Amino acid sequence: MTVPTIAIIGAGNMGSCLIHGLIQNGHPANKISASDSTEEKLSGLASIGIQTTTDNLQAINHADVIIFAIKPQSFHAIARELAAYIQQHKPLILSIAAGIRESSIQTWLNGDIPIVRAMPNTPALIGCGATALYANRHVSEEQHDEAESILRSVGIVIWLEDENQMDAVTALSGSGPAYFFLMMEALQQSAEKLGLTQETARLLTLQTALGAARMAIESGKPLEELRQNVTSKGGTTEKAVSVLEDNQLRAIYHKALTAAKERSEELAEMMEKL
Ligand SMILES: NC(=O)c1ccc[n+]([C@@H]2O[C@H](COP(=O)([O-])OP(=O)(O)OC[C@H]3O[C@@H](n4cnc5c(N)ncnc54)[C@H](OP(=O)(O)O)[C@@H]3O)[C@@H](O)[C@H]2O)c1
Incomplete structure (x- = not known):
């Protein structure tokens, strides 16, 4: 597996926890970029060598994987903002937003995009998370492995065959x-x-x-x-x-x-x- 370039949109609790997990697991810092609405959350991350910006489009430039780590209510607007670039380059979209279905993301990004939906939990913040993942039919085997290895950097990972099970996962873990x-x-x-x-x-x-x-x-x-x-x-x-x-x-x-x-x-x- 070649090392993917990963962009994280939203450097809050979960976004920065994934960045630290990736770095601890040996992902090269120069293959990670992060964006957030304010400089404040980015300054600490810049010091570990990743690229940081307040411009989401700049963050996703050349990314193989884009992690959406923003609040569910912000997702729609940000997806719309990035849809044209994503349509052109078709990177893997990895969403950790609670309660946003693959079909919603697909619609907001204008269709045919590889999407993995993840439901992590708060112990991920200490590397002890439990995450369920669901991949749509556009996700390649390599992207499947990339999504799994990203979430495995903050805990255990299981795959769901049926996205409907995500609601039971939300209720449990x-x-x-x-x-x-x-x-x-x-x-x-x-x-x-x-x-x-x-x-x-x-x-x-x-x-x-x-x-x-x-x-x-x-x-x-x-x-x-x-x-x-x-x-x-x-x-x-x-x-x-x-x-x-x-x-x-x-x-x-x-x-x-x-x-x-x-x-x-x-x-x-x-x-x-x-
Ligand atoms: N925390 C958990 O345990 C947990 C578990 C499962 C799933 N999740 C999911 O993970 C996602 C993130 O949760 P979180 O707890 O990490 O939230 P958070 O700490 O609020 O992080 C979201 C970050 O995104 C930034 N942001 C807002 N608008 C933006 C924009 N237009 N462009 C770029 N960045 C923007 C926010 O900045 P501002 O603060 O300035 O708005 C904030 O720093 C949510 O969708 C949540 O459902 C969280």
Whole structure:
């Protein structure tokens, strides 16, 4: 695979996180350019050797891959601004904008463009993201690999065959960090009520969450088996788990994810009407 020239439109949280991920993974700085509406966010990036500009058209000049890392509501106008150049050169478009369907991007860029849609999540900011990718039929094998290697620089990557699954992904891993933060908040608060100091409760909560996730990843065992392994008959864990099950924890999660998925569908439909 030849090293692609990558342009990032929008050097905010996600855009700069991808730039740092790429550099850490050995992508040459002189093969990266970034644009943003203000100089402020670009000055730090210029110091790592990438080309920076406030002119989006200049940033995408000679790019093999253009990453759209702007807010969903800005996408339409920027896509329109760059459509003529993109039509002429047909680079890979990699969109990380939540809730914008491939068909919307295709329409805004006047059609027949290779597009990969990505749904990363906030832990990407610390290199621990989970990203789902979907490629349209214009994406070549090489572009497929390029998109995967860009997102892999900030975490794990999975491919979806069907773009409709992106709404379920948004509900699971996109919004997911908030579910775990809420759960950890609740556990910490409960432990404080049971007499632990805030610091002790926080530390034990966080390390337990990290330990459980790492055990699940490293052992590769089914989650049910791991849960049963720490749930001895007549013990303390069994008591707690039965309270959670009796109070419909699984049904609550399903209701929550369904609500998030439906909202994701609604937002995508709104963007499609632009
Ligand atoms: N953050 C996440 O965890 C996450 C997860 C999944 C997907 N995403 C998606 O990632 C995208 C970026 O999110 P973010 O959190 O990184 O947003 P962000 O921090 O606001 O970054 C967007 C950047 O684009 C700049 N911008 C605005 N208009 C522009 C223009 N016309 N040309 C060039 N740059 C422009 C913004 O500048 P100003 O601030 O001056 O407007 C800002 O620096 C969003 O579409 C979001 O849905 C984010």
